[in-house]
Amino acid sequence: MANAKQLTGAGLRGQVAGKTALSTVGKTGSGLTYRGYDVKDLAATCSFEEVAHLILKGELPNEAELAAYKAKLKSLRSLPQALKDVLERIPASAHPMDVMRTGCSMLGNLETEADFTQQQDASDRMLAIFPGLVNYWYNYSHHGKRVEVETDADSVAEQFLWTLHGKKPSALHVEVMQASLILYAEHEFNASTFTARVCASTLSDMHSCVTGAIGSLRGPLHGGANEAAMELIEKMANPDDAEQKLLGMLERKEKIMGFGHAVYAESDPRNAVIKQWSEKLAKANGDTRLYDVSVRCEAVMWREKKLFCNADFFHASAYNYMAIPTKLFTPIFVCSRLTGWAAHVMEQRADNRIIRPSADYVGVEPRSVKPIAER
Ligand SMILES: CC(=O)SCCNC(=O)CCNC(=O)[C@H](O)C(C)(C)COP(=O)(O)OP(=O)(O)OC[C@H]1O[C@@H](n2cnc3c(N)ncnc32)[C@H](O)[C@@H]1OP(=O)(O)O
Numbered sequence: 001m002a003n004a005k006q007l008t009g010a011g012l013r014g015q016v017a018g019k020t021a022l023s024t025v026g027k028t029g030s031g032l033t034y035r036g037y038d039v040k041d042l043a044a045t046c047s048f049e050e051v052a053h054l055i056l057k058g059e060l061p062n063e064a065e066l067a068a069y070k071a072k073l074k075s076l077r078s079l080p081q082a083l084k085d086v087l088e089r090i091p092a093s094a095h096p097m098d099v100m101r102t103g104c105s106m107l108g109n110l111e112t113e114a115d116f117t118q119q120q121d122a123s124d125r126m127l128a129i130f131p132g133l134v135n136y137w138y139n140y141s142h143h144g145k146r147v148e149v150e151t152d153a154d155s156v157a158e159q160f161l162w163t164l165h166g167k168k169p170s171a172l173h174v175e176v177m178q179a180s181l182i183l184y185a186e187h188e189f190n191a192s193t194f195t196a197r198v199c200a201s202t203l204s205d206m207h208s209c210v211t212g213a214i215g216s217l218r219g220p221l222h223g224g225a226n227e228a229a230m231e232l233i234e235k236m237a238n239p240d241d242a243e244q245k246l247l248g249m250l251e252r253k254e255k256i257m258g259f260g261h262a263v264y265a266e267s268d269p270r271n272a273v274i275k276q277w278s279e280k281l282a283k284a285n286g287d288t289r290l291y292d293v294s295v296r297c298e299a300v301m302w303r304e305k306k307l308f309c310n311a312d313f314f315h316a317s318a319y320n321y322m323a324i325p326t327k328l329f330t331p332i333f334v335c336s337r338l339t340g341w342a343a344h345v346m347e348q349r350a351d352n353r354i355i356r357p358s359a360d361y362v363g364v365e366p367r368s369v370k371p372i373a374e375r
């Protein structure tokens with residue numbers, strides 16, 4: 001049954017706020033599609049670059065197009081010295097999402113999108129530079145190391161892990177990252193994408209749209225949930241402990257991050273994919289605690305509340321198994337969702353009207369201003 005919030009349309013839930021040809025979310029018979037392709041098929045078959053090409057340029061590339069696109073992205077990885085200088089001044093205590101927000105904004109100062117003919121190049125540059133950007137800051141601020149960002153990595157997925165750990169990652173880890181980046185790439189009018197579109201509707205520049213979107217993604221109700229889920233599961237010693245802790249949280253009416261969704265009613269199609277990868281990593285690591293704990297959380301939440309894991313929940317254990325520090329989880333989401341944001345900005349620009357809804361006024365009735373001495 002619909003609850004009060006749903007009935008009053010709070011949070012614009014269920015309201016159509018525009019058109020898109022980029023994806024469908026929760027449409028009957030198809031969980032999540034990007035330009036007509038099921039995300040599960042894309043995650044099983046493609047590399048992230050193929051999916052980025054699909055989202056940003058409209059079609060999956062052929063071999064020659066993919067090679068050219070990957071070569072272009074590889075050539076765009078260097079960090080301008082002025083950007084490195086800024087990154088080196090951000091303290092280790094900063095949250096990497098704030099670093100990404102600042103880094104994106106600084107890039108917009110250095111390589112301003114002069115007009116909309118540059119929108120594809122601006123997007124490609126961000127796609128290429130973001131993994132190195134956040135990991136340059138991370139390694140410098142935490143380990144005093146200026147990491148080399150112009151690596152031989154063959155993909156965005158490999159580039160992220162390589163610039164984080166300073167060495168070529170394993171084939172399994174690259175495969176998981178490819179799938180993860182594909183799952184996170186696009187999701188219709190979610191909060192961060194809508195932020196980007198509102199910004200685009202004023203005819204603002206690409207970097208401003210993406211900077212705003214990063215700020216929206218940061219919150220724990222959206223992209224930040226993967227980090228919050230990790231903070232939860234790492235406290236759970238084993239499945240029984242997990243069950244006990246969860247029941248206590250539900251009793252206290254606490255929110256369990258990584259569960260529930262604003263659109264999907266019964267399951268998030270991305271969960272099954274990342275859950276499988278998490279299990280594979282657990283077995284490869286010879287330590288299944290986080291996976292086992294997560295599986296019990298999933299069962300308890302469904303049994304008690306009919307709430308299901310969203311894309312974020314099993315990402316927590318999967319990323320942890322790849323030795324990714326928890327606070328870098330949401331920045332990976334940025335490295336991927338950039339494709340969706342940029343494509344939505346382009347779509348908004350192609351058929352634009354400024355987004356400016358109305359509000360129901362619930363404040364005081366009109367009144368007169370008293371001179372300050374009489375207040
Ligand atoms: C990639 C992504 O961004 S996916 C989303 C990531 N975010 C999270 O995982 C945060 C946890 N989840 C949530 O906060 C919510 O489920 C959201 C933000 C995703 C969706 O919010 P809404 O659409 O407003 O939720 P919805 O209206 O379906 O909630 C219905 C009820 O279930 C409860 N509920 C929803 N999710 C949860 C949860 N994770 N834990 C506990 N209770 C929950 C709500 O409190 C609400 O209860 P109420 O009617 O007593 O107020």
Ligand SMILES: O=C([O-])CC(=O)C(=O)O
Nearest residue numbers: 187189190191262263311
């Ligand atoms: O669609 C949403 O509200 C949140 C989400 O799952 C996403 O952005 O991937």
